[in-house]
Amino acid sequence: MNPRHESTAMATPEFDPAQFLAVAGVGRKLVQVKAGQALFTQGDDANCVFYIQKGRFKITVISNAGKEATITLVGAGEFVGEESIISIPGQRLATATAITSCLVMKIQRLDMIRSLREESQLSDMFTALLLRRSMRTQADLVDHLFNSSEKRLARILLLMAEFGKPDDQETLIPQITQETLAEMIGTTRSRVSFFMNRFRKMGFIDYDGRITVHKTLLNVILHE
Incomplete structure (x- = not known):
């Protein structure tokens, strides 16, 4: 066999963020969530991040006095539970409840951190989505104020x-x-x-x- 052909055949496949977020693998599994079911609850251990493939969730918080408020909605093509990848793992800051039937990719915390460090395409995508969320949050604040x-x-x-x-x-x-x-x-x-x-x-x-x-x-x- 031509050595150059052999080298090409043994080359590592290029990383595909879309496939990573769509196909189950090491540290990743697909999860079906019924309408009305909580994906995670405020106070739970933040040990994984989710990528929404289908459906929509409402994000709610509960005050110390027991008052609940809906702060935003997230849908297909967005991450939720991203607070799990901070350097020191903590607890969920909010509750994510399915509004519709949903399909999400559950990614374990350490596997997500490793993938973000090793795969620049995934890191760029993740950062862009978080920036978009931040801009929407600022727009929400302006909306409420004015x-x-x-x-x-x-x-x-x-x-x-x-x-x-x-x-x-x-x-x-x-x-x-x-x-x-x-x-x-x-x-x-x-x-x-x-x-x-x-x-x-x-x-x-x-x-x-x-x-x-x-x-x-x-x-x-x-x-x-």
Whole structure:
């Protein structure tokens, strides 16, 4: 055999982040999570990180007084539980509960740390996703500080519908309660109900148990 051909045949396959996050292997396994089931709970040991392949989770925190608040939603193509890779392992800072049926890749803490150190493509992807999450968190803060509750509701519905894709005219979003929406925008369930009815009358959404969001809902955010 030609030595050059032999060397090529024995070469290590190039690392593929997409395959790493999609196919189970050493330190990684696929986990199905039913709607309403907790992926992890505040106070649990932070011993692994999850990559969401399908579905959506709400992230909630509980105060010392027992009050629960929904702080954000995460969906397909995002990591959750990333606090597990800090230098000193600790506890979960929040609870992740499935809103829909979900499929996630569970990656053990040490295997994730090793892969991030050894594979620059995975590290770049992970960093980019965390930066995007940080930017969204800052936008959420600005939204709470300066926008009305009506605009905050319109924004969260548009985010859930993942608008911004070319030619998207309407999207059916995952089931979510008015109580959860109220927690996320910092208002009452009755105010959410009032705004949802207004959006429906104006043709911005269809709402009959499930919510269909139309692109015209952007008018609430773009106009005073």
